[in-house]
Amino acid sequence: MDRPLVVVCVDGCQFEYITAAVAAGAAPFLGRLLAGGGTCFIADCVMPSFTNPNNLSIVTGVPPAVHGICGNYFFDPESGEEVMMNDPRFLRVGTILAAFSAAGAKVAVITAKDKLRKLLGSGMKGICFSSERADQVTLAENGIDDVLDRVGMPVPSVYSAALSEFVFVAGVKLMERERPDLMYLSTTDYIQHKAAPGTPLANDFYAMMDRNLARLDTLGATIVVTADHGMNAKHGADGQPNVIYLQDSLDAWLGLQRARVILPITDPYVVHHGALGSFALVYLTALDGQPQIAERIAALPGIETVLGRAEAAARFELPSDRIGDLVVVSRLDTVIGTSRDRHDLSGLDVPLRSHGGTSEQKVPLLVNRGVTQPPAAHRWRNFDAFDLGLNLAARTA
Numbered sequence: 543m544d545r546p547l548v549v550v551c552v553d554g555c556q557f558e559y560i561t562a563a564v565a566a567g568a569a570p571f572l573g574r575l576l577a578g579g580g581t582c583f584i585a586d587c588v589m590p591s592f593t594n595p596n597n598l599s600i601v602t603g604v605p606p607a608v609h610g611i612c613g614n615y616f617f618d619p620e621s622g623e624e625v626m627m628n629d630p631r632f633l634r635v636g637t638i639l640a641a642f643s644a645a646g647a648k649v650a651v652i653t654a655k656d657k658l659r660k661l662l663g664s665g666m667k668g669i670c671f672s673s674e675r676a677d678q679v680t681l682a683e684n685g686i687d688d689v690l691d692r693v694g695m696p697v698p699s700v701y702s703a704a705l706s707e708f709v710f711v712a713g714v715k716l717m718e719r720e721r722p723d724l725m726y727l728s729t730t731d732y733i734q735h736k737a738a739p740g741t742p743l744a745n746d747f748y749a750m751m752d753r754n755l756a757r758l759d760t761l762g763a764t765i766v767v768t769a770d771h772g773m774n775a776k777h778g779a780d781g782q783p784n785v786i787y788l789q790d791s792l793d794a795w796l797g798l799q800r801a802r803v804i805l806p807i808t809d810p811y812v813v814h815h816g817a818l819g820s821f822a823l824v825y826l827t828a829l830d831g832q833p834q835i836a837e838r839i840a841a842l843p844g845i846e847t848v849l850g851r852a853e854a855a856a857r858f859e860l861p862s863d864r865i866g867d868l869v870v871v872s873r874l875d876t877v878i879g880t881s882r883d884r885h886d887l888s889g890l891d892v893p894l895r896s897h898g899g900t901s902e903q904k905v906p907l908l909v910n911r912g913v914t915q916p917p918a919a920h921r922w923r924n925f926d927a928f929d930l931g932l933n934l935a936a937r938t939a
């Protein structure tokens with residue numbers, strides 16, 4: 543490496559957020575990258591287009607079929623329990639970050655939400671902390687201390703733009719003082735769930751990001767910016783979310799306790815999306831009627847695709863032992879719920895924006911340098927980010 547590499551995963555960064563902020567004059571640094579000062583690709587994220595599977599793909603360079611993390615939850619039919627997948631024991635490969643730290647590189651990871659910290663830091667020596675728990679860091683656990691003093695910000699609310707700003711400001715401070723060889727910054731999509739591209743709230747967020755990226759650029763880092771997934775409006779003209787309550791439909795068709803709907807978007811922080819996304823898993827107690835059930839789900843208005851386990855594992859590069867008998871994807875403007883009475887939508891103070899489907903698969907992949915040997919007809923993936931920054935970005939004197 544001729545200089546440090548910073549890979550930034552901007553949570554929920556539909557490409558239009560960047561182009562709209564640039565058009566509004568709010569993001570001059572990103573504007574320079576788009577105008578030829580860097581290299582820009584549109585890449586595909588992994589399915590489901592959720593946060594954890596994609597963050598893990600970016601730091602491992604492989605799809606969920608290989609690394610094993612395909613959502614926040616999976617259902618263990620043996621125990622009948624929904625198991626949270628935020629523990630490193632569910633990770634089936636090592637990370638690029640861990641490999642670099644083992645080879646003696648100075649590595650740093652800063653994530654907005656603490657739910658990702660242990661997975662991202664799995665097997666890694668170096669600095670690893672979340673802005674959510676920035677007041678609880680210790681040298682022993684996080685490889686750094688006094689983070690609040692260094693950053694000069696209080697611990698942000700978990701539902702705020704400041705949670706992501708803290709990640710960027712801390713990243714700049716680390717680059718100034720510790721100068722890690724490799725740094726991974728991962729934000730949260732609180733703003734993207736609330737605000738459409740080009741709105742003042744969104745442009746302010748990208749302006750904040752732009753200032754900090756420009757600073758990292760001045761400090762001489764190669765910067766790769768990508769996203770874990772896009773983000774789309776999932777509501778009708780009346781502002782009400784377009785929801786298919788799939789558990790209610792299955793219960794009505796099959797009787798109670800014949801099918802179980804799992805929403806892998808569910809996590810402890812559901813206020814801003816009500817646990818509603820465009821991807822669901824269905825577990826069936828008996829498989830004999832599966833094709834008919836799949837057909838019936840596919841006929842519901844707003845459903846895009848219903849696949850059996852093997853087909854879904856192959857098409858979406860998913861671990862077949864951690865998905866349902868059926869994998870269901872809804873269309874761009876529609877989300878899938880379990881039962882109506884299990885979703886608390888009282889926290890949705892603006893019309894629903896969410897993700898999870900193939901409609902949120904297109905994400906930006908930008909680097910602040912030229913690219914020496916762009917592979918011909920390459921399907922760029924967000925998990926090419928480290929390869930792009932380390933191996934394909936042009937070296938300069």
Ligand SMILES: [Zn+2]
Nearest residue numbers: 553554593770
């Ligand atoms: Zn996300």
